[in-house]
Amino acid sequence: MAKIIHEHWKCIGCGACAGVCAKYWEMGDDNKSKLKGADYKDVGEGKLGELTIENPGCNKDAESACPVQCIHVKEEKTKEGTPEANK
Numbered sequence: 001m002a003k004i005i006h007e008h009w010k011c012i013g014c015g016a017c018a019g020v021c022a023k024y025w026e027m028g029d030d031n032k033s034k035l036k037g038a039d040y041k042d043v044g045e046g047k048l049g050e051l052t053i054e055n056p057g058c059n060k061d062a063e064s065a066c067p068v069q070c071i072h073v074k075e076e077k078t079k080e081g082t083p084e085a086n087k
């Protein structure tokens with residue numbers, strides 16, 4: 001499993017993520033990018049997007065391409081039998 005995190009408020013709208021990973025990233029009306037299907041919630045600084053998917057795929061390219069490092073890919077290994085596995 002992989003969790004993709006987007007610190008939306010840091011985004012400068014360069015479009016690199018949508019360029020390398022259009023499957024998951026698109027540019028929004030606010031000229032910042034948007035992680036498709038992500039749940040965006042308000043945290044103090046701004047909006048934080050989170051999406052959990054099976055395989056990070058091209059999100060790793062988006063993470064590397066982002067000039068302000070506001071995309072984070074966290075790969076999680078689920079261990080059977082632990083409470084985390086059912087989250």
Ligand code: SF4
Nearest residue numbers: 011012014015017066
């Ligand atoms: S690459 Fe980073 S700064 Fe550029 S649009 Fe995507 S999230 Fe925003």
